[in-house]
Amino acid sequence: MTDAPAQPAAHLDTVEHAAATPDEQQPWGELGLKHDEYRRIRDLLGRRPTNAELAMYSVMWSEHCSYKSSKVHLRQFGEKTTPEMKQRLMVGIGENAGVVDIGDGWAVTFKVESHNHPSFVEPYQGAATGVGGIVRDILAMGARPVAAMDELRFGAIDHPDTARVVHGVVSGVGGYGNSLGLPNVGGGARFDSCYQGNPLVNALCVGVMKHEDIHLASAEGVGNKVVLFGARTGGDGIGGASILASETFEDGVPAKRPSVQVGDPFMEKVLIECCLELFAADVVQGIQDLGAAGISCATSELASNGSGGMHVWLDDVLLRDPTLNAGEILMSESQERMMAVVRPEKLDEFLAITGKWDIESAVVGEVNDSGRLTIDHHGERIVDVDPRTVAHDGPVYNRPFARPAWMDGLQADAFAGELPASGDAMRDAFLGLISSPNMSSRTWITNQYDRYVQGNTAAARPDTAGVIRVDESTGRGVAIATRSNDRFTKLDPYNGARQSVAAAYRAVAITGAEPTAVTDGLNFGSPEDPDSMWQFAEAIRGLADACQELGVPVTGGNVSLYNGTGEPGKIDSSINPTAIVGILGILDDVARATPSGWREDGQPLFLIGSTKAELDGSELASTQGHLGGLPPVLDLAWEKELAEILIACSRDGLVDAARDVSEGGLAAAAAYGALRYGVGARIVLDEVCERDGLTPAQAFFSESQGRALVTVPRTEEPRFVAMLEARGVPFARVGVTGGDALDVQGQFEVPVAELTEAWEAPLPARFA
Template sequence: MSQQFNIETVEAAAANPDVEQPWAELGLKEDEYARIREILGRRPTAAELAMYSVMWSEHCSYKSSKVHLRQFGDKLTDEMKKNLMVGIGENAGVTDLGDDWAVTFKVESHNHPSFVEPHQGAATGIGGIVRDIISMGARPVAVMDPLRFGAVEHPDTARVVHGVVAGIGGYGNSLGLPNIGGEVRFDASYQGNPLVNALAVGVLKHEDLRLANASGVGNKVVLFGARTGGDGIGGASVLASESFDDGGKPAKRPSVQVGDPFAEKVLIECCLELFRDSLVEGIQDLGAAGISCATSELASNGEGGMRVELTDVLLRDSTLTPGEILMSESQERMMAVVTPENAERFEAVMAKWDVEYSWLGEVTGDGRLVITWDGETIVDVDPRTVAHDGPVYERPYHRPAWLDDVQADTFRASAAGRDLPQDGPALKAALLELMSAPNMADTSWITKQYDRYVRGNTALASPDDAGVIRVDETTGMGVAVSTDCNDRFAYLDPYTGAQASLAESYRNVTTSGAVPLAVTDCLNFGSPEDPEVMWQFAEAVRGLADACQELGIPVTGGNVSLYNQTGGVAIHPTPTVGVLGRFDDVARRTPSGFGPDADGQAIYLLGTTADELDGSEFARLRGHLGGLPPKLDLAREKLLGELLINASRDGMIDAAHDLAGGGLAATLSEMVLRFGVGARIVLDEVCERDGVDTFTALFSESQARAAVAVPRTEEVRFTDMTTARGFPVARIGVVDAASESLEVQGQFTLPIAQLHQAWEATLPKHFG
């Protein structure tokens, strides 16, 4: 190995305390650098400075958010803990499914890299979240992708969309993982900060569970997978902690990581064989902060320390400095702890899968992380100070003064809310306009680029409300997963908006028939140094923690992505929420549309409708964003979920769809579009009971509502169940396969073919 640079040892750093160091260029604040010197009792070496800079970045340390995230643990009840095997703090949360099965899932962001280089940024986002799942001892079984892009007509949006979709599809398809759902939204607030949130799901037996810790003095530390290169040096960890300037350039532009899905596919199988034969004592994927993260977290979580020889790292680029090797975020790498007795068997597995590896060092008992270069010590730190005891900021925050005016500007009182469509032709035109809008239109231009059914265990996938995967082929047990976020509601009121995002994801899982068990979240916000943005974040976290407590489901893990803003203008608050639920048997899942055998079934609307159009998709069509989001009743959301689960399990419903963006108009449209089966709708009872006009009945976005199709033989049983629980329900129509249209009696008849043509044309028109 012939690197041409000087190596700074710990001894040299101690002997030369006044050497100037580029701490600011590495993203550290002056007081943070001073604290590092205080912790070490000396000046850090160049390698130590590199480690602290990436591990104390916002992306890795959560230094601005952890004081608020503690609520997820503080508000955790005994009931919420009963299925929780691993919670916040590990690579991914793990939930007990029963019958010795467990599931792990998590959502993370790869936002800034996906703006700089959309294809690789999105691809490595999928790769990184999948490795989090592997590191828990699980086999990855599915992915999802909640996405936010800029205005659909902006000239740069196509660049980002094409790159991101190709990156997600190319990596996920190559791994052989079905992409079972997600979201796609367009809004100008994301123009310079698109959001690429990636979720992965994995399954494991209880005995396969692995944690990221280095224990057992004398156990060996090994790095395996791809070689370490110069791609992604400080990439996610530094780039995700920076905002963009007006030209869309980050303050620092590290290279974006480059992924190799075929190398990761081999790595998955290699790891699963290691787990099956119990050949590793602890394991950690290498994502953000690379070797810096893997060594410090393994050592910090363990019982002793670790000693590593950095010259033993296999490199793709021999010119890398020790600091660059520590910070590199090259993909498809894992670090493990192996007993000496298992070393030979470990090497045999590596040989079988043709995976490169290098033994780097061993676990020690001194509580120190020591890294050497050709035997010279270049890092000597307490690993907890790197991985867990970094800065914690209680950022100042306050409610924005402008929010009063925004909330007072209701849709009904605005010019946009006057002269709303009331007669049949106008309502029909409004429905067509709604369903052809970019945020409501058919997303199959995107989802057809993903394999949704590979591996043969997909029971439901996009465009159904939730993705459903079979876990146990013998019993049919499986899981449903949904992701959602209403950023418009969160902009109007972050507390209620975050709860609405959770409620919608929760409803999607229950409409499929699954029992909600766990939550993961990806909290995307602007700069934490802006007190108004920090208030939005604090309120959203408080809202989610309170809602999880009331619904009785825990947050098991997730991600915070801050500094999503350009030129001082932040994105809308975007708390993406994933909910996971359990099926005893996925054969009982409920699709979200009227099936070909549903002719003559009754259509019921569960819940009540109020005049709640602020922040709605119809208001978006009219260029309006103001007022207050719809009111939430989480107790009613929970009761609705129980009704949908019981009705599905007992065969009372053959289709179910939640009401969310676009209201009843969007739900009925999507239900007839799903399989091309028509329906006749009568809204008189809903309008009279709830005191709303036909327009409001169709386009309001009141919460805790769902539409279901009930076989005639089950109507009495179904209505008896809702009556016994005191839940409002109205019979609003019948499935009419022969009509091949959506008819709202007394108002309009819209042929499904015409609706489908408008719905499917939008994304291809913009993106080809």
């Protein structure tokens, strides 16, 4: 490969030339900028921008990079974070990823990001590079990546295009993560026609480090060198952040589909080890990953985070494609690249380490005290900007929003479908639920992921949460769960988002871990549609309020907008509002994590919490093609108490298995508990029906929140019951484990073998 040949200076749009040609036309609209944004750039610079500057501003002022439509709402996360919530928070919002103190000198960093639109255009590379990008965010904090999760949303399972997207995305997630040797320990996948043209790929990564190994990226120290290392810069992904991640796909505008980034996981694996050695050798001031917006992002963010300025020369950027012009070099989103700030006296040692790992490096800049970001190409000045105006002080919009006119009709349309009245009908409904696209086994997907590589996975899907050991000597570790009830959030964005926080919080607590911190992936429609913007604003308010009430801070995350192809103002204008919540919890010893299924016969089954006839937005309603009404009532004070109970029971050996009762209700919780290890159970609904005034079908399929299904060692039953009675909490003894069938007494019986076949068959039948 060769570097770019010398380009005649006359062909460059220099700062001097820009100042002398104020009326020269520029393609600001094609780069995703609005007219007033272009005018603001001219005002900031006091002249028209050069083509290179225009490229930088276009990508850095995109929704994906600048959060210009979401900033005013995201501020609630910081405003509603109390000092008590920050006790374990070492790094919060605003850095590559949040960092949490988990004790014994260990810290964990985690974050979720989306790669949605690229995964529709080119599913394999879109999903693969989504994994690669979030891994580099974690790596830039100084942490070793130890686990991944992903939340996927696809179109209707029977749509002819869904298989293309599913195969590509699942192969991309697995192919990249497996090649890195990174265990994928959980997440979810759902099918709904609203995602047909807008699949969602939200990838989460977890990294571990000691406290003293935390690194933040900024360009400090006059004279320090700026080094670009890793893969060479090519033409893939140019304009991705400004257009692909920000605009809708409309017929007739193929120009808004730039090429998707191409990933090389084996290069990334070497890059991980190289970066960790660079950190350990103390030869870098900081490292910034190059993802969205490429060199434009890395240089402007490093300079903006520092107290001085930076000068960069593009001539020394190593290129895969020698035909790239300056703007394309700045905008390229070629993967597996990092940018480091290195003291001059450490440069030789830095280059020796990158050379050892056979990684190409080039000094492309220097930190100075100018307060400016300047970039030269072929000896000519093509960029001269205040880096804060590029990276941090971009447009901030207060987009108009209003409660949609169609919300009243949607919420009034309560589920009035057929509730099974006989045992045979209940059996049919149960099997239909368990074999439905969104409740059936995800094993066909997860079997394509390595869940146990590195040897520290204590639990992975199909368990309720992923559990990773951090310290082999003590067993200290973390549990991570991701949740998003998109149907509830469609019915009521505020309460639906709160339900997602509560569900993730409960899933982590069920393992015995203390819920500690939150990351979120917020996937919504167009911010220019007042309906979608209202959904977004309400969901953010719900997330912030729920986190404050539960005492768990938001450490960072991602916003993905423009996920819709329908007509603005219509009920189907965008995807269901999808607020994915990831919660991390701390375990003193992962060996004591509560399993999510029972293994022994003869253990009593208890349902903790109250059940109401809450079926709006439920999976049972979904199997009948219905979405309407109001989501279940949520009591976060009770959710917090329930978590305390589950954590204490795990610690004190009062439970042997536990599952959260959420999507699919008690029916799904009982089925999954039996399916986990192939041990049946007898379920008795009488006490729940009598106490809560329900029919058997309501008790079995209701999706009331704040509930958990637990098995108790026979010897501990008196102590367990006494503890619950002393707390005055609602509970019911709903059965006993054992046998080779799931027997709902007085209603129906399903052999575990038949249940397994019904649960496992749908995805392989459709996609294998």
